[in-house]
Amino acid sequence: MKSSLAHAKILVSEDDGNKAKGYRTSCDEELGSKIFEEKLRKFKKELNRNYESLIRTQIPYESLEEPITMADTKPLIASYPITLEQLNKKIPEVLKETGIEKCIQCGTCTGSCPSGRRTAFRTRVVIRKALLGLREDLLKSNDIWLCTTCYTCYERCPRKISIIEAIIALRNMAAAQGFMLPRHKEISKYLVSYGHLVPINEPNKKRRTELGLSEVPPTVHSHPEALEEVKKLLEVTGFTKLVG
Amino acid sequence: MKVLGELRFAFFLGCIMPNRYPGLEASVRRVFEKLGIELVDMKGASCCPAPGVVRSFKFDTWVALGARNLSIAEEMGLDIVTGCSGCYGTLRDIWYEHREKKEIRDKVDYYLSQIGKSFKGKIKVKHVLEVLHFDVGVEKLKEFIKKPLSNIKAAVHYGCHILKPSDKRPWKEGTEKPRFFDELVEVTGAKSINWKDKFMCCGAGGGVRSGALDVALHMTKEKIENAYASGADCIVNACSFCHLQFDTGQIEINKSYGTSFNMPIIYYTQLLGLAMGLSPEELGLHQNNVSVEPLLRKLGVN
Numbered sequence: 001m002k003s004s005l006a007h008a009k010i011l012v013s014e015d016d017g018n019k020a021k022g023y024r025t026s027c028d029e030e031l032g033s034k035i036f037e038e039k040l041r042k043f044k045k046e047l048n049r050n051y052e053s054l055i056r057t058q059i060p061y062e063s064l065e066e067p068i069t070m071a072d073t074k075p076l077i078a079s080y081p082i083t084l085e086q087l088n089k090k091i092p093e094v095l096k097e098t099g100i101e102k103c104i105q106c107g108t109c110t111g112s113c114p115s116g117r118r119t120a121f122r123t124r125v126v127i128r129k130a131l132l133g134l135r136e137d138l139l140k141s142n143d144i145w146l147c148t149t150c151y152t153c154y155e156r157c158p159r160k161i162s163i164i165e166a167i168i169a170l171r172n173m174a175a176a177q178g179f180m181l182p183r184h185k186e187i188s189k190y191l192v193s194y195g196h197l198v199p200i201n202e203p204n205k206k207r208r209t210e211l212g213l214s215e216v217p218p219t220v221h222s223h224p225e226a227l228e229e230v231k232k233l234l235e236v237t238g239f240t241k242l243v244g
Numbered sequence: 245m246k247v248l249g250e251l252r253f254a255f256f257l258g259c260i261m262p263n264r265y266p267g268l269e270a271s272v273r274r275v276f277e278k279l280g281i282e283l284v285d286m287k288g289a290s291c292c293p294a295p296g297v298v299r300s301f302k303f304d305t306w307v308a309l310g311a312r313n314l315s316i317a318e319e320m321g322l323d324i325v326t327g328c329s330g331c332y333g334t335l336r337d338i339w340y341e342h343r344e345k346k347e348i349r350d351k352v353d354y355y356l357s358q359i360g361k362s363f364k365g366k367i368k369v370k371h372v373l374e375v376l377h378f379d380v381g382v383e384k385l386k387e388f389i390k391k392p393l394s395n396i397k398a399a400v401h402y403g404c405h406i407l408k409p410s411d412k413r414p415w416k417e418g419t420e421k422p423r424f425f426d427e428l429v430e431v432t433g434a435k436s437i438n439w440k441d442k443f444m445c446c447g448a449g450g451g452v453r454s455g456a457l458d459v460a461l462h463m464t465k466e467k468i469e470n471a472y473a474s475g476a477d478c479i480v481n482a483c484s485f486c487h488l489q490f491d492t493g494q495i496e497i498n499k500s501y502g503t504s505f506n507m508p509i510i511y512y513t514q515l516l517g518l519a520m521g522l523s524p525e526e527l528g529l530h531q532n533n534v535s536v537e538p539l540l541r542k543l544g545v546n
Contacts, residue, residue, distance in 0.1 A: 114445045115452065118462050146459060149296050149450035151408035152443075155419045164409070171300035181455040184297060195290040197297065198259035204266060207531050211270040217262035218285040226288025229359040233312060236358050239298075239305040 090133045094173070098166040102159040103127050109153035109163055121146040123153050123163060130166060139174040145181055175242060188243035195220035195230040248280040251379055253325035253370070254317035255283035256335065259291050260484040261328055265491075267528015268484055271513040272327045272372055274527065278520055279380060279388060283325070286316050292331040295405065296450035299334070307348060308355035310338040315356060315363040327372040327513070329483035330449065333405030335369040340412040371406055372513065373482050374414060377424045385431050390521035392433025393543055398515070399439045399476035400425050401467070401490070403483040404449060419443070428512065429480055432519035439474035441467065446481075448489035461500065464493045468507050478508040478539050480515055487511050491533045508536040518545065 092101065109123035110116055116123060121143045129138050138144060144167055153163045174180070191197045196219065205215045220227040234240045261269045276283050290309060291298075299306035314335060317324045326332050341348040342365050356362050376385065407419045415422055420443070426436040447453070447463030468490070471479050481487050491509040498505055509532060517527040524545060529536045 114441075114447070114463055115459060118466075119459055142456075145451060145455050147450050148404070148445045148447060148452045148460075148463075150404040150445035152404075152419075152445075155408055155410060168300055168303070172303055175301045180301065181451075183454050184301065184451055187297065187454050188301065191291055191293065191298065196259045196263060197291045197294050198263050200263045204263055207528075208262070208266040211266055211526075211528050211531075213262075213266055213270055213273075217257055217269075218287055218289075219257060219262065220288055220290045223288035226290070229288075229312065229361075230290045230309065232359050233308045233355060234305060236355060237302060237305040237308050239302045242302055 091130050091135055091138065091170070091173075092133055095130055095166050095169055098162040098169065099159065100127050100130055100161055100166055102161055103131065104159060106158060108156050108158060112152040112156050113147075114150060114152070115146045115148055119146050123147070126170070127161070127163065127166065130170065138170055139177055139179055144170045144174060145184075180243070185243050188239070192231070192234055192240050192243065195227045248380065248384070251280070251375070252282040252284060252322055253375070254286045254320050254322040254367075256286055256289060256292070256313065256317070256324045256326040256331055258326065258328045258331040258484065259294075260330075260488050265484055265487055265511075265528070265531070267514070267531040268327060268487060268511045269528075271511060271517050271522075271527040274522055275513040275517045275520065278517075278522070279385075281375070281380075284320060284322060286313070286320070286324075289313050289316055292326075292328075292334040294330055294451075295334045295337070296330070296452070297454065300451055304351065304355070306334065307338060307341075307351050310334050311342070311352040311356055311363050312359070312361060314339060314342075314367065314369070315361045318363055318367045321367075323368040323370060325370045325372060325375050327482070327511075328485060329371065329403045329405040330485045332369065332371045336371075337409075337412055339365070339367075339369045370414075371482070373406065373425060373428060376428055376516075378414070382427050382431050385428070385516075389432065389519050391519055391543075391545075393515070393519050394433045395542060396434040396539065397437045397475055397477045398429050398434045398480045398510075399471040399474060399478070400429050400436045400442065401446065401479050401481045401486060402443055403481060403486045404445050406482060407443075425482065425512075429515065432515055434480075434515065434519075437474050437476055439476060440470040442470075446483075446486040446489045446493075448485050448493070453485075453489060453493075457496070458500070460489065461493055461497050464489055465497045465501060465503070468494060468497070468505050471507055472505075476507070477542060478510045478515075478536070480510050480512055482512045484511070494534050506534055506538070508532070508539040509534055510536065510539070518543065 105124055105128060107124045113123050115121050126143055147167050149164050151164055157163060187197055190199055200216055200221055209215050216222050220230055257269060273283060290313060292313060293306055293309045324335060342352055352363055402425050407413060407415060410419050415424060417423060429436045444467060445463060446467060447460040453460040479490055481490060487509060494505050497503055514527045514529055524530060524540055
């Protein structure tokens with residue numbers, strides 16, 4: 001992986017443990033020295049090992065292959081839908097179109113984030129980790145699932161980075177590798193069965209009737225043939241298998 | 245501007261509006277009927293599908309189902325109107341990307357061909373507020389106000405996806421301090437008050453409500469506290485998911501935090517409907533979880 005010295009500097013010093021105080025100075029002194037080269041080598045090795053171990057230890061590849069190839073049959077290669085080919089790529093390459101490489105780590109995103117206001121989710125950190133290709137760290141963490149997709153960060157980003165698109169792409173990668181929150185799988189099954197993520201129920205049939213509306217809405221709920229179309233699309237795009 | 249009687253739209257319901265808050269659906273239908281705008285049902289439409297969850301799990305599924313919904317309206321030859329900002333986000337974004345990106349058009353063509361449908365991008369996607377703001381206009385709306393809600397202080401909650409991403413939205417006022425929703429609220433006679441973090445997310449979106457309910461509720465709690473602090477009589481929203489998060493969420497907040505919030509939550513066409521002389525029952529206001537009685541008392545309705 002292409003790692004600039006600036007990246008290495010911070011991470012190497014983190015590697016050193018709790019030497020946060022004055023780490024810049026000590027690193028600057030070490031720059032170009034043998035000690036630094038050695039640390040950089042170790043860091044790169046560690047990074048590669050993490051990457052390799054992720055590929056090895058995640059859901060076995062064979063089980064990944066099927067839903068993904070099904071979803072991306074034919075020449076349908078685009079930016080964010082994650083193809084098998086893209087899964088093998090490193091995160092900075094997959095997210096290239098979102099413009100994350102333009103990030104100057106100013107923290108406007110983090111400062112604007114209503115979710116980060118009350119949790120440990122730091123948008124800036126997610127972008128940084130994505131740039132460093134820290135795949136396992138990102139895809140396994142809860143952080144990417146704490147974004148409400150409110151787009152405030154996107155609107156305020158001075159570099160016009162498509163932050164939400166980047167988070168969505170990371171979520172797609174995480175889901176493809178089997179990392180989905182249990183409740184998300186649960187609600188997805190409603191979509192597969194009923195064509196609605198939130199299907200009708202008895203109390204609401206009653207409420208509808210009370211209001212003079214049809215007991216069941218004129219959606220897939222009233223049109224079984226339409227539900228079949230929806231099911232077909234869920235099948236063809238690999239959703240049914242993903243959440244099944 | 246078109247004469248109101250000539251306006252016809254394909255009415256996209258989504259999930260929460262018809263299946264959890266049919267009162268919102270009734271209020272949109274009744275208000276539009278009074279305005280002389282025809283809403284035609286989209287037979288066989290499905291979940292939009294939700295931008296925060298389905299798009300997060302499988303991008304292609306989001307595109308394919310969204311395009312199918314668009315194709316239903318295109319077959320009807322009508323622009324879509326929806327009252328849910330989540331549905332609006334999905335349908336408007338896919339509509340936009342279909343127009344701008346070849347790879348999205350290719351995907352849409354491929355997937356829809358699997359079910360014998362197609363979408364060519366001949367229709368538009370609008371939000372209920374967009375129709376009221378652009379197609380009807382505040383001046384015209386004034387003519388329909390029968391019972392001005394003059395002593396009501398409303399905390400206007402814009403929500404996120406009606407405004408953002410702004411490059412895919414029709415508003416020209418920016419996202420930091422737009423006014424269109426405030427103007428629509430003030431036409432009813434209510435006063436739109438300033439309140440802290442007015443433009444903050446309700447907390448429900450992005451799969452956070454389903455995936456991390458405590459985080460979602462914490463955000464909602466902050467908003468409700470801010471509304472109280474500003475002296476609001478109610479929170480007015482324009483999205484069925486925000487409405488659910490504020491109304492059902494308020495009960496959940498009271499349970500988990502031991503609070504006793506009872507801030508009335510009003511969907512915009514419910515507010516407008518009251519001012520147009522419709523009854524609270526016709527607008528489904530009695531079906532909210534948090535009672536709107538205090539508000540109605542203040543208005544002298546009932």
